[in-house]
Every structure is written in C-alpha cells, then in structure tokens.
Amino acid sequence: MSAENMEVRWFRYKYSAVVHLYRDGQDHYGQQIPEFRGRTKLLKDDITNGKVSLRIHDIRLSDNGQYKCLFQSSVSYEEALLELQVAGLGSDPVISMEGHQDGGIRVVCRSSGWYPEPEVLWRALQGQLLPSASEKISQEDDDLFQTEIAIVITEESNQKVSCCVRNPQLNQERESEISIAELFFPRVSPWMVALGVILALLTVLIPLASYCFWKQHREKGEVTRGGNLIPYDLIWRVRKVNVWAHYID
Template structure:
C-alpha cells in the first residue's frame, strides 16, 4: 500500500511539472525568438517536451505500481501427509504485504461447496466451509501481517487428498497446492516352514496407502528372488501386503523385509535372523553303497521275497478252488433234500384238506337235521289246538325229550366219525 501511495504522489508531481514546462516554453518562445521560423521551432520543441515528460512520469508510476503488486507463491512439489497427522499447505505473498485485512480463500474445485477456509474481515468464516473440514482448517493469524497465508489441516483424512487453491481477491492472484495423503504401518516377519535344507520366511504389513511394494534383502542388501506379493484392499481403502521367500544357509542368515511407498517416501523394515538349527543338512551319499557284496545281498533278498510271494499265491489259489468245490457240493445236497421233501409235504397237505372238507360236510348235515327238527316241532304246535295243549301237556314234553335225545345221539355218532377220521389221517402220515 505504501508503494501505491508513493506512485500516486509522484504522478501528481509529474502533472504539475508538465504544466510548468509548457508555461516556460511559451514565455521563452515569445521573448527570445529572432524570427517567426525560430519561434515556431522553439514552440514545437517545447510542446514535444510537454508530451514526453508526462509519458515518462506515467512509465515511472506503473513501474512503481508493478513493484508494489505482490504475487501469491506456493510450493513447487506436492505436499505429503500421513493419515491422522497435521499438515501445512504453504502459501505466501511476495513481496511481503500485510494480509490481515485482506480476503483469503482456500478451496478445492472438486468439492461442493468448494471452500475449505474463507478469511474475510479478519474473521474465519466457518459457515462457508465444506462440512468435512469444519473445525479442522485454520490460518496462522499472527503471521498474516508477514504475508503468510498458509493453511493448516488437522487430523488429515484419506479424503483430504487433492488439489487446493489459495486465492487473494484483492490482488487477483492465486496458486495451487497438491496434497498427497498416505499411510504407513510396521511390518512383521517370521519363519513359516522348513523344507529340506531351505527355510521359508513370510512377511506381512497392513495399513498402507497408496499401495506399497514389498522387497526381500539379504545380509548384504541384495534383493532376493521371492514369490509374488499378495495385496488386499480393506473397506477403509488401506492396503495389506504379504510375501514369502525361500532362503538357504549362507554366511549371514540375516534377512530384511522392506515395505516402501515411493510417492509418500515412506519405508518400514523388519529384520529376521535364521539360526543354523533351522537348516537341515543332508549328508552326501556314501560310497559304500557301490560295494558288490551289498548289491548281491539286496538282489538275493528280492529273489527270496518274490519266491515267497509266488508260493503264497499258489497255495491261496488251491485253497480257494477247494472251498469253491466244497461249497458247490453242499449246495447240490441241499437241492436234493428239498426235492424229496416237497412231494411229502404236498401229500400231507392234500390229506389235511380232505379231512377238513369231510368235517365240514358232517357239520353241515348236523345243522340241517337240527333245523328240520325245530321246524317239525313248530309245525306240530300249530296243528294242536289250545285245548289239546292243556289236556296233553305231557305229550309235548315227551316229544321234546325224544327230539333232544335224537339230536344227542347224532352228535355222538358225528364225534366218533371225526375221531375215526383223525386216526386214519395219522396212520397215513406215518
């Protein structure tokens, strides 16, 4: 502001000087001209000076103004921040100007609303901020007088990554700052398994962003050939990496697992020492195995084993054939017995059937006789008159007794016949 005021004062001074020069030129032309031509030439010369001097003054004023106009300066490289930490996005006025009463706007074009911080009338306007930055962004109030309008972001989140714009409306100047957010975590390495004379190591590290790379190094810092790195991305967008490497016994059994992220310049290392006990040393084959005597013994043992197996097979086959023959003979005998017993069983069944039929016929005859006696008795009752019934009641009783006796005799005869039939059937069975 001081430079601008100085330029304005200098401009007024130049205007006054130009008027004074014009007046002097007129007086000089009127008093010192020897002829009309000389006077005219002097007048033209002084009029030229009248226009040149103000133009020179204007150029001087604009140069002062340009020197008084500050630029908004930001970093040339991206700013890297870790999740959960505080970060500073640099922004300064050059040359230095007091920005306390100026308007400063920090914004992200990809957000809606885009403002991250608005400083106006010496007040931090929280209502203008994007909700995700509420109470997390601020300026250094004591540094505003020195032209420091840097932005502080507290407790950085993964979503804070992006391009920020630092703008001063009074100067119509701005700059951009690229923020890269990362996350790093410690790694763990351990012995996974042992295979022969080799040991399998495994390393794992979680909570990284962006995606890191995993390297295996030997005791001399040389890269080891390892399997592919397994990468998993969790619901929080953080990465987990793991890898395995197979190592052999060397002079130095110190192995290093390194997880690094080049964009954020973050690196974590885990060192592991593999004791010699984990390496199983396999002795070379002995030359004694080439001894002819040992070879002969081995061949003889194989021959004996083959003979034993052959004899066992022959014996087993003979026993199996014998068992089959015996079983077939037993099956034939059972079939013969069944054939002989079947006619006897059928004859017995026929006799039983005949006896049942004869018994049924006798039973039917007896029931028919009883029915006839009952009918005859009823018929005789119907023929007799009531008076005769009263006179000769004894005759009725006698007739009934006679009928019952006859029925009883018939039952006894039938019983004897049935017993006789049963005896005959028993003799047939014998």
C-alpha cells in the same frame, strides 16, 4: 501487503466448496464443506505481510488433489493453485516363521498402512536382492495398502535376511530383519536313512529269495499238493497205473 482486512478463501474444485474461510478479521466455519469441519486452522502470524498458511488435521486420502487460495479485497483479488499429494508411511514390517517348505523354512513379512502402493523386497546380509516365494499387496477398507511377502530360506543360503517396504512417493522405507539359527532347519536322521535303505533292499531280496527257493525244489522233482510236498516221479507212476487200469476195464 497486509491481508488482515481481506477475504482469504481456501476451496477445492469450485468457489463454494470452502475448505476454510477468513473474512472481516475472523474465521468463518459455517460455509465449510462437511468433510473439513473441525479439521482446519489458518495460521495468521505473518498476515500483515500477506502470508497465511492452512493447516489440515487428521489427513485423509480424500484430501488428495487440487486446492485454490484466494485473496480478495474491495478493489482487487488474486488466487493461486496448490496440488496436495497425500502419502502414508506404513508400519514396521513384522517377520514370522511359518513352517518348513522345499527343504527350508518359509518366512513371511507383513506390513500395513501404506499409500500409494509400496514396493516390497527381500535383502541378504550383503545387500543383494533375494527372490520371493510369493507376494501379495492388497487395499484395505480405508484405501491404505497392506503387504505380505514370503521367502524360503535354506540352510545353504543366507540365514540372515531383511524385509524392506518402501514408499516411492516419499522415498522412505521401513525395514526389519531376521536371523535363523541352524537348529530350526529340517534335518534327516541317519537312522532314518539307513532304515529306508534296508527296507528298499528287503523289497528286492525277499521276492528273489522266494523265486530261488521255488526253483531249487522244482529241480529236485518236488511239487506241492494240498500243502504237502510230493515227489514228482511218484505222481507220474500213479497216473500211469490209473491209465492202465482204465484200459483193462
């Protein structure tokens, strides 16, 4: 039946919490609760068949929840309950390389503007899931979620990966991929390797050579005194003379 001459009231948790009010053939905005002022429109193209639609602009997370729609005439009324679920599909993931780590390259994926809390993951070129190095999901001042997930890509592993952020409520996702060229991976110079081996050998050989030199001179009966090498048997004869002189006295 036509609702042109009825009162059509959309409200929240109570009758007086008006979201939109239509009465006496026109819209009335004076009774709207403040958070919906200037944001609603009643679509009346099919009102003669008893059908109206409420359009809410500039949707917010606070709009989430239950609404009631009331049709009322001078002789009857009828109402229906509606559950509104608000969801946000965030931005495309932005991937960046942020230096070397654990013999590979640390790659970080960031995205924002999601609601509810999204699911975040890394995929290889063939579609298999890859373990992340770290993951952080936080809520911003506007109650939307932002994500940050990192992975370490080595030269031996898949060099082409994709970051996927998914809204479980909408069953929709956004995805970005990155391909890393071989020249970006850390490499060890063969000259540096050779230098390291030589230094390690010198660390062992120098003390060994010093010990052998000292032992060789000792076997020849030489000792060091005052920076000069003196034959050991000469020192012993001098000492014998000193002892003998002592007893003469």
